[in-house]
Amino acid sequence: METRWLHITSENFHKIREASEGVCVIPMGCIEKHGLHLPLGTDILEASGVAYAASQIEPFCVFPDFTFGDVGTNAPTRNDGILTLTVETEMLLLEELCEQISKNGFKKILIMNGHGGNNPWLSTFLRRLGNRKRDYVVSTFMLELPALKKMGQFLMDNGPGSIPELTPEDEKYLIGCTVNKMRGGHACLGETAYIMALYPEDVHLERLGIESGENTHVADKFTEVGISVPAGWDFNYPNAYTGDDPVGCTETIGKAQLRIEAERFARAVKVYKEDTLLLEDNEKRNKNWSW
Secondary structure, eight states: OOOBGGGSOTTTHHHHHHHHTTEEEEEEOOOOOBTTTBOTTHHHHHHHHHHHHHHTTSOOEEOOOBOOOOOOTTOSSOOTTOOOOOHHHHHHHHHHHHHHHHHTTOOEEEEEEOOGGGHHHHHHHHHHHTTSOOSOEEEEEEOOOHHHHTHHHHHHHHOTTSSTTOOHHHHHHHHHHHHTTOOOOTTSHHHHHHHHHHOGGGOOGGGTTSSOOOOOOTTHHHHTTTOOOTTHHHHHOTTSOOSSOOTTOOHHHHHHHHHHHHHHHHHHHHHHHHOOHHHHHHHHHHHHSOO
16 A cells, blocks of 8 residues: 555545554655765665565555754765754754644654664654653664675575575675675665665766775774764764675665565564553653643
């Protein structure tokens, strides 16, 4: 069924509200550089793609993308195409969107976050909501990159053919990544795989090797003594790229990763749907607290 808010008519909107059992998911990312081989919108494209795929397994409403996640303004190199909003603006926008989602009958809101840089302000956002009277709950879910972290080991444990989308060459490649402890992170194998599955025309593997994903360790002196500095990651990775080049990544690896993560997210949504504790607790707080 159609699960995307923007693609449903007003007349049929009640169908997704009923099928979702009150759950609405907000895909969240940001707009920032991802090396030279991936698009600026990588994080939000990943979150949106996984959310939609999961909604076809366990129905829920997919809200329009929250594209404008947090990107620091004080990065040592500000690359072309980056968009930055203040944290105050991000929080106000997200809170008002949650209010509107609730008014349309969705009382369980789940943020599918594809950008690690959103985690600090999202934690504060949830804390802030805890001090507001509201008739809905909000939770977060962080996207994973199974191609780098799990798929090679799964193949080693379960044998050839255990991930049906993969070719024998894909299997050999992923096992090699695991055995050789391939390094990853930002714009790495996992993120490259997602975009190859969703928007293969936007992946430019021929641009690999031009800029390094190696850690410069420039900011290590701060972390070694327990100091957290703004843009520490950006100083260590000025090319907005982390780890080994994903040479050999394929669209079929991407499709396998997309399915695996969509299934994981669908299981999470099912738990969220069936839960009664969160809304019951929220109702008690509304009654007992002084606002």
